[in-house]
Amino acid sequence: MRIRTALAATTGALAIASLVAPAAQAAGSTPADIKVPTLQTPGPQMSAFASSTTGNKQVGDTNITNVVVNGGKNIVVGTAVKKTFSISFTAKDNKGIYSAMAFLWHGSSFTDKGINGAITPTADKATCKKVSSTTSNCKINMTADPKVDLYSNILAGSWKVYVGAAGNDNSIQIKTAYKTQLVQRGAKIDEANAGPEPVVKGQPVTVTGRLARANWDDLAYHGYTGQPVKLQFRAKTSKTYTTVKTLKTDATGRLKTSVKATVDGYWRWSFAGTSTTQDVTILGDFVDVK
Numbered sequence: 001m002r003i004r005t006a007l008a009a010t011t012g013a014l015a016i017a018s019l020v021a022p023a024a025q026a027a028g029s030t031p032a033d034i035k036v037p038t039l040q041t042p043g044p045q046m047s048a049f050a051s052s053t054t055g056n057k058q059v060g061d062t063n064i065t066n067v068v069v070n071g072g073k074n075i076v077v078g079t080a081v082k083k084t085f086s087i088s089f090t091a092k093d094n095k096g097i098y099s100a101m102a103f104l105w106h107g108s109s110f111t112d113k114g115i116n117g118a119i120t121p122t123a124d125k126a127t128c129k130k131v132s133s134t135t136s137n138c139k140i141n142m143t144a145d146p147k148v149d150l151y152s153n154i155l156a157g158s159w160k161v162y163v164g165a166a167g168n169d170n171s172i173q174i175k176t177a178y179k180t181q182l183v184q185r186g187a188k189i190d191e192a193n194a195g196p197e198p199v200v201k202g203q204p205v206t207v208t209g210r211l212a213r214a215n216w217d218d219l220a221y222h223g224y225t226g227q228p229v230k231l232q233f234r235a236k237t238s239k240t241y242t243t244v245k246t247l248k249t250d251a252t253g254r255l256k257t258s259v260k261a262t263v264d265g266y267w268r269w270s271f272a273g274t275s276t277t278q279d280v281t282i283l284g285d286f287v288d289v290k
Helices: 022-027
Strands: 013-017 033-037 057-059 063-069 075-077 083-092 097-107 115-119 127-130 135-144 157-167 172-185 187-195 204-215 220-223 228-235 242-248 254-260 265-271 285-287
Touching: 033 097, 033 115, 063 097, 063 157, 063 172, 075 083, 083 097, 083 157, 097 127, 097 135, 097 172, 115 135, 172 204, 187 265, 187 285, 204 228, 204 265, 228 254, 242 254
Parallel strands: 075 172
Antiparallel strands: 013 033, 057 172, 063 083, 083 135, 097 115, 097 157, 127 135, 157 172, 187 204, 204 220, 204 254, 228 242, 228 265, 265 285
16 A cells, blocks of 8 residues: 655644545555645644635735646656656735745545545745745745555546745735646557558558556556547648547557558657546657658
8 A cells, every 4th residue: 555655844734544535445545644734824833724614714914826836737647757846826915924835635625534635845834035025936846756645546637726825924825725736647659650661652551559548556557448549640841740530549548540641751649638647649650652
């Protein structure tokens, strides 16, 4: 069983213990303990779970804007390589910013029973650069590890972005779901080939390939079945690919089709992706037409 390690923060952390999602139970992998960070404040520490049922909190004039995760791109994680990314945002307060925090969480609600996943920073607070007496630009880094954080495929898709900031006068703003962020399973197209090479003009070119995606349950890539994939062609004299036809992958994720060869050019496969799986387009395979 892969278990999410606890966040070591000097301000402490609130444990979400014994989280058991039915789908994850069936897969035989659930987190034994998930911890989320707290927001540092000048006064008593403010738990990430504030007093309201949603966890949102507003005291005073602290205001958070311009939240950007991973540079505005989807977070894609495969089966082995850790994905490092950042959350950046602007925090304002009439007396200046004391500290800030941000992380990602997954689940039905921001409660001990509702959260079933978290990607948290190792630092106990964001790095905030003061740009005026009232405003700071803040940034915090974190890493999504497929062997630790993404214990099951049920975590693929939409995550919520928690952001919090505290002013020097103990003003606070916490938004547990400021926005959503896609965390996707990695995908690849392999076994791709176009041939024969060369081919006689007017004769068929056969193009093959296989679409696979990361499985976070067993940390391996498996064929992605029943997915539409575009076969595209670019003539040697052109810079633009055009879609020739769209095929669906078979029960093992494989693709195979034949088209008439007319001119020299490059053949490739392109998959648009889904909310849970990244998009992928391979390099073109050149076929010489005689």
